[in-house]
Amino acid sequence: MAGFTVRDLVDLYLTEVIEDRVVVDHRTGSKKRVPGARKPKGQAKTRRTLYGDVERTLGDRSAAELRRKHVVEMVKCILDRGANVQAGNVLRELTAAYEYAIGLGKFDDDFANPALLAKASLKQARVRLTSVRGKRVLSDAELKAVLVWLPGSGFSVTQKNVIRLTLWTGARTGEVCQARWSDVDLNLAVWHMRDSKNGAERYVQLPSHAVAFLRQLRLSTKIYLFPSTRTGLSIQQKSLTETKWYLRNSAKARSGTYFKPSQTWFDSISDWSPHDLRRTVRTGLSRLGCRNEVAEAVLGHSRKGIEGAYDLHNYEAECSGYKDGLIIWKPLTVGLSLNGRYCRPAGVSACALFGFNHL
Template sequence: MATVHNTKPLSSRTVETMKPGDKIKSDTGENIGLRVKCGATGLKTFFYRYTSPITSKLVQVKIGNFPETSLAEARLKLQELKQVRRQGRCLASEAKEEKWQKQQEREQDQELELGQRSSVEKSFTVEKLVELYLTQYIEDRKSPSGKVIAGARKPKGQSETRRTLYGDVIPKLGEMPANAVTRKAVVDMVMAIVQRGANVQAGNVLRELSAAYEFAIGLGYFSDEFANPAILAKSSLRQAKMKLTHQRGKRVLPDTELVALLKWLPGSDYTATQNVLRFTLWTGCRTGEVCNAAWKDIDLKKRTFHIRESKTEVERYVQLPSQAVEFLKTLRLITGDYPFPS
C-alpha cells in the first residue's frame, strides 16, 4: 500500500475520517516514523516503521488500533520505541524471536505430553482394560459413600462376562498394551475359538472385547486417532463370511415323540428335573424361566404365570393350560416359596 508523506502532522480528525483503500498516512517532525493505515474492514492501526539497527532493513512494529489507542497515546508509545531503538535493540526482531521461542516451547510441551501419554498407554494393558470394563461398568460397585451401584448386568450376566473375557482374551492378549493390539491379533484370537467349534463363544468374546474398548475410549484412555481393533476385526470377519452366531435348531419333536415323552416323564428318575421339563412342555417357557418361578408369580385362579425376568429382559404373562394348573396344585402342597427348587 502506498504512503502519503504529509507535510502536516497527523490529527485525530485525519485518522478518524480514513476509509478502506486510503493510502497509509505518516506523521512528521519528532513523530516521524509513526504511520496509520485503514484495513479492508475499516480497522485503523498505528505502527512504527524504522530501519533495524541489527539487520539494516526496514521493519515495523504495531502500536495499537484506533480509537482504542488515541493519536496522543500512539505518539507517546512511539517515543518509547525510538528510545529502545537508540539502545541498539530491534523490537521487530525481538518479537520474532519471542514468537519462535514460544513455538519451540509449545512443541516441547506437546512432545512431553505425547511421551507421557505413550508411557501411560503402554502400561494400560488389555488385562487392565478388561478390569476397567468389568469393575466400573458390568459389575456392581460401591460409591465413595458406601452405596452399592448396580452394574449393567444381572449377577449371572456379570459372572458370565468375566468368565468370557478371562477365559479367552486374557490368556492371549492380557499382557499386551491395549493400544498395541491389532486387527490381526483379534482376528487370530477369534479364529482360534472358532477352530475348537465354539462359534457362538467366539462371537461373545468379540462383542465383549469391543464393548470394553468402547468403554475405555469414552473415558479418554486412548488418543483421538485410536481405532477400536475389535470393531476392525469384526469388519474383517464379516467380509470373510465368518458366522459367529448360533445355528437355528432344526430338530423338533413330532407329535408322536412328544406324546411318548410326556408319558415317560412321570416315571423317570430325577423328580426335580422331570417337573421342570413337564412344565416347560406345557407352557413353552424357557427352562431357566421355569427354574426361577416363584409362587408369588403364579395365580392359579387366573391361570397365569408372571415372568418378571426373562432372557429378553421383557416381563410377560403366560396363560397356563389345565394340565399345568392341576400339576401346580399338587406341587403347592409339597414345596416352599418356589415350585421348582434346585
C-alpha cells in the same frame, strides 16, 4: 497409556459397566449400590467369557498396541475348538470393552478399536460366529415317544417337572427354573413373570392341568417352584443341558452315578433339546390358527421394528383364550405323579388326545 494392558481394559469394563458396584458420595460419605448392566447370571458369564479367552491369551499385552491380527488369531483359536458361538461372544464383549475405554479417553484420538476391525475382517471372510438357527420341531408321534420315555429317564424329578411346565406354557426353560411361588396366583391361573429374558415383565396363562399340578407341587416346595435339593435355590438351567450330555454319554458320567439302559438318552428319534419343546409349542399354536402376534405374546417374544414401537398391546386376554389349547402332553401327564412315575389313567387315550385342541 503404555501401562494400560488388555487385562486392565477387561477389568475396567467388568467393574464399571457389567457388574454391580458400590459408589461413595464424597460430600456425605454415604454408599450406594449401583446395579450393573447385566443381571447376576449375566455378570458371571461375561467375566468367564473375557477371562477364559481374552485375559488368558492377551492379558499382558498393551491395550493400545493390540492389533487386528492379534484379535483375529485369538478368535480363530476359539473357532478351532468348535466354539463358534463363544467366539462371537468373546469378540462382542471385547469390542464393547474397547468402546467403553475409548469413550473415557484411555487412548489417543486416532486410535481404532482393534476388535471392531477384526470383526469386519471376519465378516469379510464370511466366518460364522453364531449358532445355526434351530429348526427342530417334534411331531405328535415323536412327542408321544419322548413323553413315554421321560418319566423313567435319568433326569431328576425336578428337571422332569421343569420340562413339563415348559411344554404346558411355552416359557423358556431358564424362566421356568427361576419361577417363585410369590409370582404365581393359582386362583387366577396366572404366573407373573417379572424377570424375562427380554427384560419385559408379562403374565403367563396357566392351563387347568398346570394349575392342578402346581397345587400338588406347592405342598412340597417353599420359595421356588423348582428348587435344587443341594442348595435350596432355584435349579440352574444349565443342569438340563449337563444331564442330557451325561445321558448321551453315560460311560463318562460322574463317579458314583450309574444310569440304567432305560434311563439313558432317548435316541430312537432325531436329537432334540428342551428348548425345542418351546418351538414345538409355537408351531402348535399356528396349527390352532392362533394369530401370529398372539402366539408370539404367549412365548414372550418382543416385537421388532415399527410394530414393536407402536403396537404396545400386551395381548393377555387373547393369550388366555389359548391356555387350555396347549395340551400337547396332557394325556400322559395327567397320570404322571410328582415323583416322576407314570400310570395311565383309565379311559384316557394318549393317541387320540395328542393333537392341539382349542377348548
